[in-house]
Amino acid sequence: YNPNTKRYALLVGHALENDLQCLGMTFYPPHRIRDTAKYEPFQQYLPYRGACRTYDHAGNGNTANVVNSMYGPRKLKALAKQYLHVSIQAPHKPHCPKEDAWAALQLYLLVQVDWEDRMRQHTSMQG
Numbered sequence: 371y372n373p374n375t376k377r378y379a380l381l382v383g384h385a386l387e388n389d390l391q392c393l394g395m396t397f398y399p400p401h402r403i404r405d406t407a408k409y410e411p412f413q414q415y416l417p418y419r420g421a422c423r424t425y426d427h428a429g430n431g432n433t434a435n436v437v438n439s440m441y442g443p444r445k446l447k448a449l450a451k452q453y454l455h456v457s458i459q460a461p462h463k464p465h466c467p468k469e470d471a472w473a474a475l476q477l478y479l480l481v482q483v484d485w486e487d488r489m490r491q492h493t494s495m496q497g
Contacts, residue, residue: 378402384446384474401489406477407443409485412453416442446470449477 371378378399383389385407390398406412447459450473458469478485 380404382406382475382478384449384470384477385443401493404478404485406446406449406474409481410441411481411484412444412449412477413441414444416440446473449473453477453480 380402381398382404384405386403386405447457450456450458454473454476456473458473459465
């Protein structure tokens, strides 16, 4: 937070929820967070198949197989390989926080214009 401008810095990273919890940061304005794990174009398609219990207007239950889909986060290592053409998080070595932070920032910079356009569109739709 910058008291002169009364603005929070832009926070860029990958899967930031755990990091913020570990730092004891209970609040950070969501509109100032750029989490590459949550950026939809970076996410993967996750089909879901399973049984779903449905009820008709009379309250009679019925079980049906459904196919649903959603998107979920990809690993930073996979994103760095695909979009930045670099290998991070080498096997049998501990994660390097600097390397992870660098990769997340490079991913953000790669799509910054589109990401910020999406943020503006989302904000304008809310009010």
